[in-house]
Amino acid sequence: xxxxxxxxxxxxxVRKQFRSRSGTFLEAxxxxxxxxxxxxFLCIVGPSGxxxxxxxxxxxxxxxxxxxxxxxxxxxxxxxxxxxxxxxQSPVLLPWRTILKNVLVPAEVLKLDxxxxxxxxxxxxxxxxxxxxxxxxxxxxxxxxxxxxxIARALMHDPxxxxxxxxxxxxxxxxxxxxxxxxxxIWQASTKTxxxxxxxxxxxxxxxxxxxxxxxxxxxxxxxxDVPMARPRTAATRSDPVFIGLAAKLRSYFELGASA
Amino acid sequence: MNPRIAxxxxxxxxxxxxxxxxxxxxxxxxxxxxVSRLLLPPPSSVVRSLWLIYDRGLLVENFAVTLAEAxxxxxxxxxxxxxxxxxxxxxxxxxxxxxxxxxxLQALPKVALAPLIVVxxxxxxxxxxxxxxxxxxxxxxxxxxxxxxxxxxxxxxxMRSLVASRWQQFRIVIFPNSLPxxxxxxxxxxxxxxxxxxxxxxxxxxxxxxxxxxxxxxxMDISGMFAVLMVLALLGIVLYALVRFLHVRFVxxxxxxxxxxxxx
Numbered sequence: 273x274x275x276x277x278x279x280x281x282x283x284x285x286v287r288k289q290f291r292s293r294s295g296t297f298l299e300a301x302x303x304x305x306x307x308x309x310x311x312x313f314l315c316i317v318g319p320s321g322x323x324x325x326x327x328x329x330x331x332x333x334x335x336x337x338x339x340x341x342x343x344x345x346x347x348x349x350x351x352x353x354x355x356x357x358x359x360x361q362s363p364v365l366l367p368w369r370t371i372l373k374n375v376l377v378p379a380e381v382l383k384l385d386x387x388x389x390x391x392x393x394x395x396x397x398x399x400x401x402x403x404x405x406x407x408x409x410x411x412x413x414x415x416x417x418x419x420x421x422x423i424a425r426a427l428m429h430d431p432x433x434x435x436x437x438x439x440x441x442x443x444x445x446x447x448x449x450x451x452x453x454x455x456x457x458i459w460q461a462s463t464k465t466x467x468x469x470x471x472x473x474x475x476x477x478x479x480x481x482x483x484x485x486x487x488x489x490x491x492x493x494x495x496x497x498d499v500p501m502a503r504p505r506t507a508a509t510r511s512d513p514v515f516i517g518l519a520a521k522l523r524s525y526f527e528l529g530a531s532a
Numbered sequence: 533m534n535p536r537i538a539x540x541x542x543x544x545x546x547x548x549x550x551x552x553x554x555x556x557x558x559x560x561x562x563x564x565x566x567v568s569r570l571l572l573p574p575p576s577s578v579v580r581s582l583w584l585i586y587d588r589g590l591l592v593e594n595f596a597v598t599l600a601e602a603x604x605x606x607x608x609x610x611x612x613x614x615x616x617x618x619x620x621x622x623x624x625x626x627x628x629x630x631x632x633x634x635x636x637l638q639a640l641p642k643v644a645l646a647p648l649i650v651v652x653x654x655x656x657x658x659x660x661x662x663x664x665x666x667x668x669x670x671x672x673x674x675x676x677x678x679x680x681x682x683x684x685x686x687x688x689x690x691m692r693s694l695v696a697s698r699w700q701q702f703r704i705v706i707f708p709n710s711l712p713x714x715x716x717x718x719x720x721x722x723x724x725x726x727x728x729x730x731x732x733x734x735x736x737x738x739x740x741x742x743x744x745x746x747x748x749x750x751x752m753d754i755s756g757m758f759a760v761l762m763v764l765a766l767l768g769i770v771l772y773a774l775v776r777f778l779h780v781r782f783v784x785x786x787x788x789x790x791x792x793x794x795x796x
Contacts, residue, residue: 332693333693334689334692334693351695352692352693352694352695353695354694354695356693358689358690358693360686360689360690362686364684364686364687364689364690366687366704366705366708367785367786368708368711368784368785377690377694377704378694380700380704381691381694381695381696381700381704382694409785411785429694
């Protein structure tokens with residue numbers, strides 16, 4: 273990791289507390305630090321409920337930190353930003369709009385030029401493999417297709433940063449595998465920075481340049497591991513001894529339980 | 533037998549046959565049980581009365597008047613309700629100021645206001661429209677408030693992540709999302725609006741089906757009253773079907789019978 277290059281996303285000693293209904297404070301994140309370089313693909317891996325999603329929401333500006341700082345390109349985050357694209361765990365498509373009109377939502381909100389937005393939306397649908405489905409409604413599509421539409425929508429306003437929160441969690445294993453490679457293909461064709469949250473060690477290693485290991489309750493980044501395997505990654509990557517070694521190493525962090 | 537015809541028969545034969553049976557029973561049984569034909573006129577008599585009323589030119593105009601009162605009142609009441617729901621949910625100050633009074637007024641039976649309104653506004657069509665509007669207002673208001681307040685957090689997060697303005701959030705997500713709730717209110721309100729119009733006519737009117745009903749009552753024309761009741765039922769069915777049609781057309785993504793939960 274080059275210390276000279278300033279990270280695009282700079283997370284320093286971030287703390288996040290939530291107030292529960294009974295009035296007590298729940299510490300979701302404590303002393304969390306992470307640096308994401310530009311154009312990097314970074315995965316955050318950890319068990320459910322360890323604060324990974326909270327961290328992502330903090331980067332997205334949907335929540336504010338209780339302590340510490342998050343800066344994007346040197347500027348502290350004050351709230352949601354339009355240079356970020358979000359993909360949630362569920363597609364969150366608007367059921368009363370067609371797929372095309374769903375993908376166009378960012379263009380509508382940001383008041384982008386209509387004609388070029390339309391063309392771009394069509395291109396994006398083609399990119400994610402949904403060409404011809406633009407006039408269908410979300411309830412006519414399968415889960416995997418809806419998530420692909422959500423990815424197309426996240427790319428609509430061409431954000432520099434993509435934040436994805438277990439985007440393939442609700443899909444079956446086969447679709448998930450296919451989507452992993454689709455995502456790599458899409459990312460490789462762009463210059464975006466991606467932070468993806470997952471609880472799948474294999475997925476994290478397949479996709480990323482770096483993996484941040486998240487420890488739970490309260491959450492913090494325990495370690496960041498380099499993933500030096502060559503790109504483009506393929507199905508054969510899984511048999512790579514480096515892959516297998518890293519997978520075992522990652523697994524060991526989680527098998528030991530919640531040891532701070 | 534053709535399966536489509538079989539399906540149609542299966543669906544419509546029972547109510548049609550049942551209806552015919554009831555009509556036959558209604559026609560012949562009352563005399564059997566020594567019920568006066570004056571108090572419970574048989575269908576044949578009702579149909580004759582209906583024709584007489586129509587022939588005297590009393591049916592069409594009165595029907596149109598009551599229809600107009602109900603429909604206009606419904607429209608005015610619903611639109612006002614949606615507007616109020618909008619300002620109540622968009623502004624905390626407005627909510628705090630208005631809600632206690634709205635809740636209190638909701639508890640008041642609106643028909644109790646009808647005599648007062650007729651005194652204030654007169655026996656013309658305006659008073660009936662106003663009563664119908666007031667009675668339509670509350671079901672739509674409550675449902676619209678719930679609809680505007682019940683959006684999945686994820687959808688709001690999506691809008692927030694794009695730094696959407698509050699108006700954009702409303703236009704793109706909150707309003708469409710609330711349509712199932714609003715239509716639940718509209719379904720209730722349309723039927724109530726007929727009641728409102730009728731009550732107004734009972735209290736003071738010179739036209740309309742309710743007024744006609746009272747006149748027939750005064751003349752002890754029970755058969756005529758039955759005829760008017762049937763016409764009123766038809767009016768109710770037509771208006772309800774109209775709202776239902778709009779419901780299915782505009783809320784195509786959620787089943788119309790799913791009244792309590794939102795889309796998805």
